[in-house]
Amino acid sequence: MTISRRRALSTLALVPAGLAMPGIVRAQNAPAAGVPRYPVPHVTLITHSSPGGGGDVMGREMIKHLPQIMGVTMAVENVSGAAGARAMTRIATGPTDGSVVYITTPTHVNTAIMSRPPHGLEHLQALVNIFFDPQYLMVRNESPHKTAAEMIAAARANPGRQRWGATLPSALERQLVEQVKRAASINVTAVTHDGGGDMLINVLNGSLECGIGELQEVLGQIEARRLRLIGVFAPQRVPATPDVPTMREQGVNIVAEKFRGLATARNFSPAAIAAWEAAIPKLVEVPAFKDWITKSALVNAFMKHEEAKAFEARFVASQREFFREMGITTRG
Amino acid sequence: MTERTHTRRDLVSGIVMLGVAGLYWIEAGKLEISFLDDEVTVRGFPNLLAYALGLFAIALIVQSVIVLVRHRPPAGESLADPETRRRHGMAIGLLAFAVGYVLLAPIIGYVLAATLLIAAAVWWQGARLHWTIIPAALAGAIVLWAVFVRLLGIQLPPGLWF
Amino acid sequence: MTGLSVAWTTLTGTWALPAALMGLVWGIIGGALPGISASITIALLLPFTFGLDPTIAIIMLASAYVGAEYGGSIPAILIRTPGTNSAAATAIDGYEMHKQGRSGEALGLSLVAGTIGGLIGIFMLILLAEPLADIALAFTPPAYFSLGLLGLSVIATLSEGSMIKGFITGTLGLMIASVGPDPVSGVTRFTYDSPELLGGIRPIVVMIGIFAVAELLSQAGQPPWDRSSAQTRIKLPSLRTLWSLKRSLLLGSGIGVFEGVTPGAGGTVAAFLSYNEAKRWSANPELFGKGSPEAIVAPEAANNTVAGTALVPTMSFGIPGSNSTAILLGGMLLHGLQPGPMLFEKHPDFVYGVFSGLVMANLLQFPVGIIILTPCIWLVNRPKPWLMSYILALVLTGVYAVDHSLFDVALCIFFGVLGYLMRLFGYPFLPMVLGVILGRLVESQYRRALAISGGEHAIFVTDPISLGLLIACALLVSYSLYTTYLRPARDAAEARPESPSTN
Structure with a gap:
């Protein structure tokens, strides 16, 4: 009955070999020669959204271009269900060598605050932030x-x-x-x-x-x-909609911080962190990716690791505060 | 309009349902009303359901008591009846295997757990005990695994060892 | 008409036909596996379509949707396990017919009804997309609430034997649906801090539990059945039979058109309403629940019609009416197509291409069904201990696949025990299914309507659609009350001179 985009199931995004239709499905993630190689040769981007959902679409756009930049192969894996709790467990208990990265939105923060998932925010850390999703x-x-x-x-x-x-x-x-x-x-x-x-x-x-x-x-x-x-609800007008004035321009100083970024387990490899910090600014300059950003009305909001961590801490605190003030949860 | 043989059971289940309604009502009362809530509140719908269930349960109890007092129907099949006990026993056995599967799957992995489940269930339901049960069950588990994991790309419980 | 030529070019010049066939087969398999709902089937196929031409990709996904809506009826008939939510109504009489050895006949009926319903749905989509889209927009929250209530009112007639017990299990179903986040405040209810329950309990888990697991538990103690007379091949209904079933077919498809275009209602409600109406208008209502062909034809025509008409709001507004169409919508977005009022003007090639692919998928469904069904019948005629054990493994595997959760498997077993006890104590379980499916819709639309009206309940009668649905609901319930309580009493009174009342 729900019309939400929360979908039912997790699936490996990689096409099982036997089923690919010859000639129609192309592999898009072969690394180019002569680029730096990431600490590990293969990276899986985990998203809690199902195929076709917001985080899934973003991941699939990213893996069209990131492999060339980082010199690795990449895949998106949908670990949906339990409002992100399952994905958090997957990240928290997964390897920290750089091979598993979580595509985040505020969803998992709210889940961690509102229920007691087996692995919560104390097991994760923000890696970098990439976009804001204007409202x-x-x-x-x-x-x-x-x-x-x-x-x-x-x-x-x-x-x-x-x-x-x-x-x-x-x-x-x-x-x-x-x-x-x-x-x-x-x-x-x-x-x-x-x-x-x-x-x-x-x-x-x-x-x-x-x-x-x-x-x-x-x-x-x-x-x-x-x-x-x-x-x-954005700090400046959004390139995709230049005619739409911000709320701030209209006298209501409110900015929505619906972030889209990456997160990892604690103790994530420092070399991997540095590689991501270098790769994302290059990614958002790739013309095809830029087109996608504009079309999707996303706003670039790249933050390096430390900045993203600080941002996340602020965001979490404000969410906790909001939920407590509104009486939605007494915890935290 | 219940059948007579069900009347005593209706009385029992009516009382149980009344209990469920009460329990649900108590639990609904513990829900926190947030500032984002509306006039109906988070408790409104659950409370309504608790009252409704309570009402229906009382109606069922009253109905069955009236029938019991007026018509004194004969008791239905009772648990003392060996055939009834055997049937429930069979069901409980199968249930135990299913529960065992849930408990074992995360430890020994899907394929082994499903093999054990199939083999045990086949044996329990009266197939002749024969060594072929195990390979046949294993084949079944592998077919299921292949359909879900290979064809559909859905992961099944991996287990600690495999 | 340029649409026709576009359709023709799409069909002949490209990968459309193989894509429709592949999508269809995939859909039937996915739909037939317990736990793998239509939406999951489509989601699983989505990654395969990256890199395909958008029209071909959507044809494939929509064909999978068509196939899955049909495929769900196969296990519903053969193992009493609705493969998808919307096949739950088919499980009632379908499994009865199977037990009577009429499996081939039941499967033939559902295949033909599904194909006809599917074609009606697609033609409604092609011919009436615009006027139907306006119906979807006219549905305000009070109208949705009344629609949900109408669905729930079916409980009164579905509770064979005891209306009170039907109301009890219906209420229990609504209670199960109340687990999860509150629709207005977001406070979680009855989840006890379990992240597994954070999103609520999925209806498919409840259904597989009370239908399939309960059936397996009670079959365990029954002696092996006699299958010497069982049909081993699919038996298609004759034209004469079909003609005699026309009322059920039309009722099902009519309800399907309506439910499909109103986002949020969906195939399950359509199937139950059709079952109910087919019974009411049937010449032989007493056969319902005992293996009536009409009871298979009506819900199957309905949920297959929904597959077509549910695309109306999806394509013309970009508003998905169900989880399945939400994933189709995601698929369109992934392929760079923006569904909405402009889609028909900006991408007619795409729209007509998809329409022609859907017609093709529905036509293909018929031969593909015939090929697939015979081995399915063979499979369920294996020796009982083996069959039951494999089904148990299949069902528990399918439930795990819903959400990768062993918790769901345990929950499903719990509902299996509940279903076993319900059977023992003579409680009907269909009302519970309706409660589970409609609980959230009814509550959230009720509260939304009141939020919009500022707390005034008058909104439910001032909204014309809502008023109409409420009247329909009142008529339905009073009719059921009449047939259950008043008519037997009157008949008994008339019969008294000859034989004293026995009840």
Whole structure:
């Protein structure tokens, strides 16, 4: 019944040899000659999203180009289930020589805070950060509100009457509603959903005044002029959507930090860390990868290991604080 | 509209269900209401379910008591009946093998655990005890392993030794 | 019409046909393996499509979806294990027919009904994508809540023998569905800090437990069955038989069209509603539950129709209606296609290519089914101890594969014991299945509707679709109450002069 993109199963992304259709499936991860070789010859990127999900797509784009940069072969492995808990165990108990790396989003942080997975944040560390996923405020085309500022002014004039859509209750989008309420001193009703698609219907059919979500999920609606973006929770305007003003420009100083990065087990090989720190800046300059970043409306937010660790510590603390303040968990 | 032979069991299961409803209600009361919650709250739906189950359980108890008092139906098959005991015994045995599989799989690995499961279940359900059971069970386990791991690319419990 | 020529070019000039065939076979195998749901089947195939032409890739994935929706009925009939969620309704009468030695007939019926339903679904998709898409948009949270309630109201008629017990197991099902995160606040309920329960209990784990494991446990004590008269080949229904089943076929497909286009409802609910309606409108409702052909045709036509119409919201809005279509959507994104209202204008070649591939997959389903089914029937006619043991291993392996979790396997065994006890105490288990499937939908849409209305319950009757569904629901329940309690009492009163009441 859930329409969420959380999917059912883990699968090895590598094509079992006997089933590949000859000539149609190409291997894309052979390293080029003459590049530095990573501490280990083969790297597996673990994602907790299933094939086709956010982290999975990102991993597959990365392994198109990273092998040439790092001089290794690479594969993506989906270790889904238990909201990232299983992937965390896999990383925490796996080798630390550089051969297993976890593609992260805030999901596993929230899972670690909200339940007691066998292996939690104390067993992991951020390796580097790569992107932020900007969050947009969106309305249907018929909406009278042309900007987020207008939307908020209307909300102030009618306290408690506006309904703002967000996805899962534990998702960052839901927290953004609370943050906007606090920052703009308005009172709106947050309506949670089982996923982005679910929310989209209710924005489109007018059950909600607006919704918060990601560009990728609504691109089709934007092109068809059924939906408008009226603000983005980002420090600057996003290259993919230059006409959409930031929330900060519109007087609400809130930035969403939905990060996409890499994490590893503690005691991860220092040589491997250095190699990743060198490789990611090269990766985001590869033209084909750059195109993908723009198309996906991602924002470059590369952070080296120490910086990423500090960022993660801040992020974890703020999540803990939020969950405790809202009474979602008493732990931590 | 229950069959008579079920009436006594209905009474028993009705009482059990009433207990389940109570337990669920107590547990639902322990759920924390967060500031993100709505008016229905995290407890609303579970409470409703607990009341509903309680109500249905009481209805079942009342119904079966009325039937028992009015019609004094004969007791159904009882556990003292050797045939009934044998059937439940067979089921419990099979259940034990399934549980054993769950416990053993992470230690000895999928193929061995599945082989043991198949062999034990075949023997338990009355196949003639013969040395061919083991290779046949092993073949079954390998076929399953091949379908899931090789064809579909799904990993099965690896075990500590293999 | 340019669409037709595009379709023709796609079919003849490229890899479309082999891709559809491969996807279909893959789908049937995946769907037929217990635990491997349609969505998992598609997800497993996804990595194989990287590097393929987008149209071919989506044809392959959509064909796998078609195949999986059909394949789920095979184990439902032969081993009482729904291979996919939506085959649960088929397991009722399908397995009854199998026990009566009519396996070939049951499989033939489900194959033909599935193919017809699938074709109806695809043609609805091709002809009516736009008007149907508007239906999906018209569904607001109160309407979804009422739709869920309508699904639950089927409990009243599915609880053969005792309505009270049906309500009890239905409520237990809803309780099982309440495990996991609260839909509004995100507070986890009844998970007791277990990360395994963080996402809730998957319906397929419950279903395999109470259907398959429970059946295996009770079969353990039964004497070997007599299979001397059993059919060993698939037996296709004659045209005359099909004609006599037309009502069930149309009911199933009609409900399937409707459920498919409303995101979130899906094939399982469609199958149960169709089962229920087919029974209500049948000339022989007493045969339902005892091996009625209508009881196979209706749900199978329904869930195969859903496979087609579920693509309406997926392709025209980019809104997946189920886990399976969510993965298809992911597949489209991976191949650089942006589903949405513009897809039809910007990529007509892709859209019509996919349509033609789907028609092809549905037509291929028929011969492929005939080839696959005969060995399947042979397999289930092996000596009982062997068969039961292999099925047990297969089922436990399949459940593990759902989420790579031995915890799920243990949970499934637990539900097997529960199912065994339910049988012993005369509790119907179909209401529990409905509760497990619909619990989350009903609760979250109810609370969403109230959030939107500011706490006013009036929203459920002021929304026209919701009102209509609520009325349908009320009619359904009162009809069941009437047939269960009032009519027998009246009949008994009339019969009293001759023979004293026995109950």
